Amino acid sequence: MSHVTGTVQPVSPVLKIGPDFGPPTSPNTWTVNFAYTPAPTGTKLVMLHFTGASFPATNRLEVDLGYGGGEMDVFTSADGTDFWTRPINVYAVGATVTIRYITNGAATGGVQLDQYGRGERHTKDPDPPYVDPKFDSLSNCDPFLNPSGYQQPDFATFWFCSNLPNWENTACIKPPGDIRNTVAPAVGMIVHVDANKVLGFVVSTCSVTLVSADTIVTAGHCMTDPIEDAKSASVIFNYATDCNNNVPNNYNGRFFKVKEVIRQRFADGSANDYCLLRLKLPPGGLGITPVPMRADIPAVGEQMFGIHHPNGSIKKLSIPHPGFATVTSSGVKRDVMLVFDRSGSMSLPGTSGQPKIEEARAAASLFVQLVHAGTGNRVGLVSFSTTPSSPVDFPLADVTVANKNTLIGPAPFTGGIVGGLMPGGSTTIGGGLNAAYGQLPAGGTNPRNILLFTDGLQNTPPMVNPTDSFPTDITIDAIGYGTPASIDGAMLTTLATQHRGQYVLADTNLKLQKFFALAFGNIFEAGLLMDPEFVLGSGQTTAAPVPFNVCEEEIITIVVGWDLRDAGLRIELTTPSGATVTSGSPGVQSSASRTWTFLRVPLPHAGERDGTWKVTVFRAGEVGEFAAPLPEVRYFVTVIVSGGAVLRRTPDNAKYYTGDVINPLVGLSYLQGGFPPNAKVKVAVSRPDASVGNLLSQEKLGPSVVIDADTIPPRHATLMAIESRTGKPVVGYTQHTFDMYGDIIHTGAFETAGLFGNSFKDLLTVEGNYTFHFQASYGDTCTATRELLWSLHVEPGIDPSTTIVTTDVSGGRGTITLVPKDKYGNNLGPGRGDGLSVTGAPGTILTGPVRDNGDGSYTAPVNWDPGSGNSPGVIIGQPSRPPVVVHDPKLPGRDRCRKWKLLFWLMALVALVLFLLWLLK
Known part of the structure; x- marks a missing residue:
């Protein structure tokens, strides 16, 4: 609830209308002129509530609204048995509201009018917290505008940002082409019946904005019980006077019914406060241009204004024109702590041949450099081995150019604190996480995230209890680097899923960099558009262009990473019209290191956005007769986007074992509400091709080993020894692709709501790491794409029939x-x-x-x-x-079937005796 602007009055006795309750007033019609009780301070509107409705055949109910053109509310069986009308213009209908029940095909049916909402002037909420005089107010929500003139409300001074309300009537904005005049028609007011713990049921209002053809956004606190509140809710967009507060000529206030709730977030610990609602559109639509939602927060220096209906008043502008408010600082978007493993095992060679610590430092520097500076995000770093760094390596702080330089140094971003991390000691993942928790205190409004990186197994207290979801409001994403021989995938899977995050296993340094870029996309942006891998052949200088579609995105960030240090790859983009975009193009941001580079392009760029773009990867540096031979290079191209739809994993805290059925649900939706059209989703599953348990049973368990003071337990030490002996990972992977479906049969949801699923009964056949790579496409004339990747560790599920x-x-x-x-x-x-x-x-x-x-x-x-x-x-x-x-099947206990066998033979004997007696007759 927001502003109390009326009361709910009972109808006593209940007014019954229709053939079930008496004779018609004219053929096939039961007409009632309902006389509502006027409010002591004057009635502003009424909205009727009907219950027990019955509409057999095509019977209907009509309620005159007093709108122009004779518009009325018409209800049929499709509206159920319980519903509210839109607000009724009492200045047009007078002291009574005409209601007609009309039969068409059935001589039975009827409705009952049991209560109505009544708009009226209202003083402050009498709840004890509001006794202070600064809450004194007197509303005047008058959306149909009394012809005798509009009177401004008395506003509670508590809500003022200055000594007096700093707003003005939107009708005073000049000239007509002013951006505020462009936006104002899309701002409206919602009216609905709400519950007040002191007053009971009341009429309440709040401001809304039309963000698409049929979708509005309002504050979540305005719709605290959204499903119930929406049943009575209607929205008006033209509630406004002229600049002198006079009623405009030919004014015709008109409400539109709320059809459904799309999404609401409030009081759920998320710090979000919004509600998205879909309107029931009249033929021809609303005739109002929506105001699309931005996908980012305003930057420092941008100009802002607000248009709203404070306390149910006419449409207001804050601040008065011609001035604008200026953003002096942006609210913090994300607080992220990097938790980085620097234990002794990180001194071992990685898949590139370089020490794993060097590969991981490069990947972490990519993540830090990708985070936008000066936008209010905050990042910190804590590393761990036998103990976590104390104090932490870099306390949580704003992401600025200076702080980035402290963390990763200047280009090529291999220095700073991250570049100085050195391996040694054992592994306390729990200690690292606890130190990060200390940098992310509860009670703030910022979403809190941890990005955990490790290459090994925890072996030093404090240990992680992955089933403990505390702290519940911190999201943890985990990246493991290695193979099943070195990673506790089960623990990392459970840790991430319990904290609403994702776990991924990188088995190459190329994937390690890719997954740090993926983490940036998942935490800060709308995710991935695509992330394929390629090979630039020996001697080849330029790769074939890779096309991708841009349909509605606000920013595209193209990240390229490669496996050979100093290969020097670079990026060139081609726009849909054929123009070239490089790191030197106006408005483009870029960075490059020894194993990665990226290009960030705000859209539209030079007037171009939607269409097919192409990314070309090429080698930088000299070529010619005396140039060094160009080696083969493996690389990835990841396109991270801001704006448009988001593909997210549906939370699933289940622990999976072999033989379990799994339905890896994902959701595709717009952050601003609603679902993309023509959506399709498929998933490529990478699953193990061999059982580690079988392999170890044949190999026999060896002793533990110590690597630079980091103890590797026997199971994983044996697997590492096998890999060292064979020169390959202990487990390979096979790829399987499946379609995902958006119907309720495959998702188990009550309705299709952007969810996609498919139940797999015999997918989890071997223990180990399963990686799910989802690819979604959607759109009408422009086909957009999104990708999502996460890993899951599956344990062997012991079966008594085979044990x-x-x-x-x-x-x-x-x-x-x-x-x-x-x-x-x-x-x-x-x-x-x-x-x-x-x-x-x-x-x-x-x-x-x-x-x-x-x-x-x-x-x-x-x-x-x-x-x-x-x-x-x-x-x-x-x-x-x-x-x-x-x-033990070979050593049975007492015959537990003995009594049943005895009973069987007794019954057989009785049957035989009866048979003999029958023969003797």
């Missing part, structure tokens, strides 16, 4: 040995005992800890009671999964 159980028991004492397997026959493998809970099944008691035999089998000492009726067995539990019971 091998052997028992060595004598005199009720002995051991049970298990070889846990999933439903597909894959071994859990050695080194997994910490992820299992093992207890005795009925009749079996564990007498000691479970021993990991290092070959995929686990042995538990037990006492077994042969008289229990159960064979020896154990109950195996896995996190977030129902426990399973496994028994």
Whole structure:
């Protein structure tokens, strides 16, 4: 609720209209002239509420509104049994409202009028927090404008930004072409019935803006119960007087009904306060030019103004013309802490041949340089090994050119604090996160994010408990660098999903840079338009142009990264008309380092936006007879966009095991509300081609190893030894592409609302890292694209039907040995005992800890009671999964079917006796 501008009055007794309640007043018509009770201070409007409505066949209800041209509200069975009219012009209809129930095809039906909203002047809210005189006010929400003249409200001084309200009547703006006159027609006022904890149900108003042909935006606090509030809501756009506050000639106030709620955010911890609503359009539309929403915040120095209906008054301009307000600072958009792993394992070579620490520093510098300076974003850095840096390497601070220079140095951005990070020590991921939490205190209005980078496994307290969602309002994105041999994908998956973020596994330095660029797009922008990888052949200087469509975006940022240091790749863009855009073009921002470069182009550029653009990658530097040979270079092209639609993963906190069904839901929508037309989504899934558990069971578990004081546990040390011996990753990946669907069958949603899904029953067949790469397209005349990528670690789900159980028991004492397997026959493998809970099944008691035999089998000492009726067995539990019971099939307990067998033979004997008696008759 925002401004109280009326009351809700009961109709007693309830007024019943229609054939179910009496004879017609004329053939097929039941007409009632409803006399509302006038407000003591004068009635401004009424809006009627009907309940118990019945419209068999094509019966209908008509309510005269007093609008020009005889416009009325018409209700049918499509409107349900409970509805509100639009506000009625009491100056036109007088003291009564004409209501007609008309039959057409059925002689039954009717409606009941039980209450109505009544617009009237209203004093301040009597709730105790508002007793101070600064809240004293007297509204005058008069959207149909009393012909005798309009009287300004008395405004509560609490809401003034200065000693007096700094606004004026919008009708006083001159000349007609002024931007404020262009915007003003799209500003309106919403009227609806709301609940007040002191007054009960009231009539309330708030300001709105038309942002597309049928969509308005208002404050979320104006629609605190949006679904219920929308049922009574209507919007007026032409509520205004002339400059002297006189009623304009031929004034015809007209409301439009709210059709549905698109989205509302308020009081949910997000610091958002908006509500998007869709209007029911009349034939021919509203005839008003919308004001599109910006995708970014105003920059320092930009001029601003506001148009609104304060306290339900006529349309006002803040500040009075001809002046504008000037933005002196921009509100903080994002607070982001980089949490960076500098443990001993980072000294090992990466896939480029350079130390992993150098590859990671380059990727982190790309992220920092991509963040817009001077826009209110804040970034900080904490690194960790055995302990986190103390104090943190760089406290959270505004992103400015100077602070960027402190973090990553000047071009080529390989210096600064990031460039000085050196590897050594063990790994405390929990310690790094705790230090970052300390830089992101609760209670602020800024969205808080953490970007975690690690190449290994936590082995030093404080440890991360990934199932703990605290702090709940910090989003965590995680990037792992390595292979299943070195990364705890299960922990990182759970950590990210519990904090509404995304986990990605980079198995090459090329993907590492790409995923830092991806993180920038997901945190600060509308995401990715595309991100393919290519090879620039040996001796080749220029790659083939890569086309991409721009349809409605505000900024495009083209990022190119490559695998060989100092390959010196550069970018050239071609516009839809064929013009060339380079780093030297006006308005273009660019940066380049040893393994990356980017070009940022605000749109429109030289008047061009929509259409097919092309990006060409080429080598910088000399060519010719004495030039060094040009090596083959692998590179990626990532296009990050601001504006347009956003493709996001739907939160899913489930922990997945092999054999589980997964439906990886994604949503495609506009940030300003609404859903893109003609949307299609597909997903390419990269999944493991081998079971790590099977491999380790064959290899046998080796000892742990220490790398520069960083301890690698036996399971991962063994996998790393296999990779070192074979010269390749322990697991490869296969690609599978599927269509995603937007219907309720595939999404499980109540309605199609920009969601796309598809349930996969036999996708998760092997443990390991699954990467989902979504590609969406949408649009009418211009086809736009979006891409989204995230990873998921899947654990083996132990299945009792395939798990091998052997028992060595004598005199009720002995051991049970298990070889846990999933439903597909894959071994859990050695080194997994910490992820299992093992207890005795009925009749079996564990007498000691479970021993990991290092070959995929686990042995538990037990006492077994042969008289229990159960064979020896154990109950195996896995996190977030129902426990399973496994028994030794070769050592049965007492015959549990014995009583049923006895009953069977007794019944057979009785049947035989009865048969013999029948024969003897």
